[in-house]
Amino acid sequence: MSRLAHPAGRIASGSALTAQRLARRTAAWVRRGRRDDLTGVKAALGCWLRLGLLALGLYLLWRLIRAVPNLLWPLTAGWLIASWRAGRKTPAPAAEDAPTGPDVEAVRTLLLEAMGEGDAVHLSTVLAHLQKRGHGEGWRVGDLRARLEALNIPVHPKVKAGGKGPTRGVRRADLAPSPATTPETSTAPSTAA
Known part of the structure; x- marks a missing residue:
């Protein structure tokens, strides 16, 4: 330079x-x-x-x-x-270089909240949930998808959720915290001997 x-x-x-x-x-x-x-x-x-x-x-x-x-x-x-x-x-x-958007855990929490008791949620439902809270004004489903993929949250092309036909969405199984962030649940006393 x-x-x-x-x-x-x-x-x-x-x-x-x-x-x-x-x-x-x-x-x-x-x-x-x-x-x-x-x-x-x-x-x-x-x-x-x-x-x-x-x-x-x-x-x-x-x-x-x-x-x-x-x-x-x-x-x-x-x-x-x-x-x-x-x-x-x-x-x-x-x-x-500093992160300007929300952190991954906050987005996962929001997605799980929008998902409720189901195993998946459509992106259109998540977008409506966001806009109801005053976020994502003017966004389309494609904008939300790009942001989720930038945070390494997988978006599947055909997800069934809420009794509606298959469309783009996120599955609960993909929102599990990564092993690096979860606390150790192994049986430490048996290996410490």
Whole structure:
């Protein structure tokens, strides 16, 4: 990796953050032009006026840069400084390696809860269970399947559960904790002699 990769990445991520921050502040400034004491079109006239001022300012800046192209140097330097400062606040690349999703045991517990007394559960049932709890908003069954497979939880293509026909699902037998995480249940006193 090049020595310039880290500074370039910092400037790139900082530039994106700076652009987002600038867009958010501009949109908030335009929204503040709305009058709450008026209704209809009259209430939005302040927003339209601010949008017009913004368009006029951008047009004048464009004309100024066309007349004096060297003005781009200080503008670019200012943008780079702002991007460098904003890039400092982004998480380090090592933070990408940290787990961001739920741990495997929590997912197994959730699947067993959705399964109830049965031996298997359909992914559509698990997804409905998740969304009822406020998680997985906008997910489809394929999204859930990909996440389960990323956690090394096997998803079978034809599982019968809840009296419904076979479809993708998870079996109780596959959710047993791995031998590395279960406590030793062997007869230790007989082997200790």
